Amino acid sequence: MILDPDGFIGTLLAIEGIADARAVMNGPTGCRGNPAYFSDRHFPRENSLNRRSFEEPFFFGQSRIPCTYLDRDDYILGCAEKLKAVLPLVADKGDAFLAVVNSPGASLIGDDINRFLKDASLDDRCMAIEGAPYSHPFSYGFDLTIAAILRWLQLNRLPRIKNRVNLLGFSMYQKYWQGNIAEIMHLCELMGLCVVSVPGGGSCVAELRESTTASCNLMIHPEYSRKTAEFYKEEFGIPFVTSPSGAPVGFGPTEVWINTVAEATGQDPAPALAYLRKKRTHAFHQLSRYHHEAGYPKGATFSVRGDSSFVYPLTTWLYEYLGMLPVSVNCTDGKDGEMVQSLKKFLEFYQLSCCFQADAGDVPFHLYFGDSLTGKDLELSGRCVKSVELFNRTTNDIYFTERTFLGGTGALWLLDFIFDTIRYK
Structure with missing residues (x-):
């Protein structure tokens, strides 16, 4: 029996994987419980233990992924009133970026979320994801969402710096994801490379805006980052590289990965x-x-x-x-x-x-x-x-x-x- 999460969960965890971002689910509470607990468990924020800060409606005592808790009447009359109520509460939490994500059922209602965001004066830091890739794999939903967020943020067009790179393809869904990132960053540092950002893997919005200074994107897991890498290349001319042996798992594949990255960036692989x-x-x-x-x-x-x-x-x-x-x-x-x-x-x-x-x-x-x-x-x-x-x-x-x-x-x-x-x- 296969119990893999789908693209909808990938969308939510992609947003929650940005250090100062927050996903807001427009849907019933049943869709929210697991990803809200999961994101708090595997990527906790400083305020995670302060439960009193999240006793307002829509948070249900949990610090992550507030929810409009739609009921049967909302599917008939629309969810405008609940969206108008939840958005100011979420805005007060001080996150740099917000994204309202429709649950599968809510996507059928057809409410104009962008209009609600504009009315709440949040359209400068909140985007609407009205239809997540519900029937697609987790990695596809994650990748699609990160690419959409980067496009919505209108990243700064900054001069590229030779020794700067971004790491693509990391998600909190992967076991030991933070340790994996730390090891790759260490290898990069040994080659004289500076990691600017890890989109969806713990970086904040400011780091994402600076990510355009990278001279190359290192695509560790292409399943989670193919569209993201293509976005950077098409919009900013930043090339991407993938090791022919896959992720650096084991001594042999890691050696191939080091040499591939060094050749693509023009750095010395000897220290690594x-x-x-x-x-x-x-x-x-x-x-x-x-x-x-x-x-x-x-x-x-x-x-x-x-x-x-x-x-x-x-x-x-x-x-x-x-x-x-x-x-x-x-x-x-x-x-x-x-x-x-x-x-x-x-x-x-x-x-x-x-x-x-x-x-x-x-x-x-x-x-x-x-x-x-x-x-x-x-x-x-x-x-x-x-x-x-x-x-x-x-x-x-x-x-x-x-x-x-x-x-x-x-x-x-x-x-x-x-x-x-x-x-x-």
């Missing part, structure tokens, strides 16, 4: 490669010791289901670096065509095509990489030993250290988990 080599040497020493003491994971099996830009490098790295065998390789909806083609060619070359889009529940295996709900089901039914969550789907985990899947640090964390699991196979 030296950092990666240090992590790789540490891993080699541990691998050598573990091989003699407890056995090597060669031949251990795994299944993966995730974003194509993550699945491709993870699969290649686990197979080539550790000798692990994939039994099921699946990409979530909204996949990037180039990544999927590269993945299929890789599997075909090693005569592993049979595992592409295979059902993870058909054969037992050791490790599952994917969503937590499927992972727990596979664990409890005895079809896998352990699962690694790639998305923020459950909220019961608490971490006091910043973790990452990407770069050299991410590779070491993955090795920690893999070897700890294989020990009990």
